[in-house]
Amino acid sequence: PPAGRAACHPVTTGRFAPSPTGRLHLGNLRTALVAWLFARSEGGSFLVRMEDLDRVPASEDHEADQLADLAALGLDWDGEVVRQSERFDLYEAAIARLDAAGLTYPCYCTRREIREAASAPHDGPVPDGAYPGTCRGLTPRERAEREAAGRPPALRLRADVGPVTVDDVLLGEFSAVVDDVVLRRNDGVPAYNLAVVVDDAAQGVDQVVRGDDLASSTPRQAHLADLLGLPRPTWAHVPLVLGPSGQRLAKRDGAVTLPELAALGVSALDVLRILAVSLRLALPGEPVRAADLVDRFEPVLLPTVPWVLDPGSGRSVT
Numbered sequence: 517p518p519a520g521r522a523a524c525h526p527v528t529t530g531r532f533a534p535s536p537t538g539r540l541h542l543g544n545l546r547t548a549l550v551a552w553l554f555a556r557s558e559g560g561s562f563l564v565r566m567e568d569l570d571r572v573p574a575s576e577d578h579e580a581d582q583l584a585d586l587a588a589l590g591l592d593w594d595g596e597v598v599r600q601s602e603r604f605d606l607y608e609a610a611i612a613r614l615d616a617a618g619l620t621y622p623c624y625c626t627r628r629e630i631r632e633a634a635s636a637p638h639d640g641p642v643p644d645g646a647y648p649g650t651c652r653g654l655t656p657r658e659r660a661e662r663e664a665a666g667r668p669p670a671l672r673l674r675a676d677v678g679p680v681t682v683d684d685v686l687l688g689e690f691s692a693v694v695d696d697v698v699l700r701r702n703d704g705v706p707a708y709n710l711a712v713v714v715d716d717a718a719q720g721v722d723q724v725v726r727g728d729d730l731a732s733s734t735p736r737q738a739h740l741a742d743l744l745g746l747p748r749p750t751w752a753h754v755p756l757v758l759g760p761s762g763q764r765l766a767k768r769d770g771a772v773t774l775p776e777l778a779a780l781g782v783s784a785l786d787v788l789r790i791l792a793v794s795l796r797l798a799l800p801g802e803p804v805r806a807a808d809l810v811d812r813f814e815p816v817l818l819p820t821v822p823w824v825l826d827p828g829s830g831r832s833v834t
C-alpha cells in the first residue's frame with residue numbers, strides 16, 4: 517500500500533465474482549481486469565468469489581479454468597476463493613432477520629403468471645420485469661390452498677419503497693423503483709440479489725466493479741443492504757463488450773476465450789494488451805503487462821461506451 521496506509525487495513529476491498537458455468541470470455545476478462553485495477557491502484561485487496569448457486573455437473577464446473585485465465589492475464593487475488601454454495605448459512609441468517617422484521621412473504625407464482633400479471637392493467641406503474649405483487653396480500657386461506665396444491669413457494673421481500681437512488685463511479689447517479697425481489701427461490705436456493713449483498717458485506721468488499729448488465733439490479737441491492745443495516749459499497753459498472761452484431765459478446769462471435777484465441781496464435785499476454793488498448797491504458801503494440809497498468813489506471817479515462825469487437829474476433833484482436 518502507498519505510504520501512510522496501514523497494510524492490514526487496505527482502504528479498499530474489491531472483488532471479481534464470476535459464475536463458474538463457462539469459460540471466461542473477453543468481456544468477463546475485461547471486467548475482471550478493470551475490477552483488479554480499481555482495487556490495486558488504490559492499494560486495496562482483491563478477492564475472487566465463485567457465484568455457484570446454480571449447481572452444475574462437475575464436467576461443466578469451470579472454476580479452475582476461470583482462475584487459470586485470471587492468472588494468465590497477470591491478475592492476482594488475496595486469500596482463498598470463496599464459493600457461494602458453501603455459504604447458505606449466512607444467507608439464511610439474513611433472510612431470518614428480514615423475516616423476523618415482517619419483511620417477507622411466500623410467493624407461489626410461476627414465471628408465466630408473473631409475466632401475464634405484469635402485462636395486465638393495474639393500479640400504479642410496475643417497472644419492466646418487476647414483480648406486480650400478486651402474492652403479497654394473500655389471506656392465510658389462499659396460502660393454504662396454494663400449499664395444498666403442492667406449489668413450492670419462493671420467498672419475497674416486502675419492499676415498500678419508492679425509487680432508490682445509487683451513485684455509480686462510471687454511470688453517475690441513477691434511480692429505480694425496487695420491487696418485491698426474491699430472497700429465496702422456490703428450489704430453496706438463496707437468490708442472487710440477497711447473496712451478493714450478504715457476501716460483499718461479510719467479505720468487507722467496499723468496491724463493486726462489474727458489467728453494466730447488472731446496473732439495474734443495484735438499487736435493489738442497495739435497498740437490501742440498507743434493510744440489513746449493512747454498508748453500501750461503491751459501484752462501478754463497466755460497459756459490456758459487444759460482438760460484431762451489436763449484441764452482448766457470446767460464443768457465436770467466434771474466438772472469445774483464452775484457449776480459443778490461443779488456438780489462433782493469440783497469447784494471454786496479447787489479450788491483456790488488447791484489453792489494455794480497449795481501456796485506453798496502452799497504445800497498440802505497446803508491450804505492457806497487467807502490473808504496468810496499475811499506476812496508469814484512472815477511472816475517469818475509462819471509456820463509457822461498449823467496446824465492439826470487429827467481425828471475426830480472432831482476426832480483429834490480433
Ligand code: GLU
Binds near residue numbers: 725727
Ligand atoms: N456472478 C455475476 C456474473 O457472473 C456477477 C455478480 C456481481 O458481480 O455482483 O454475472
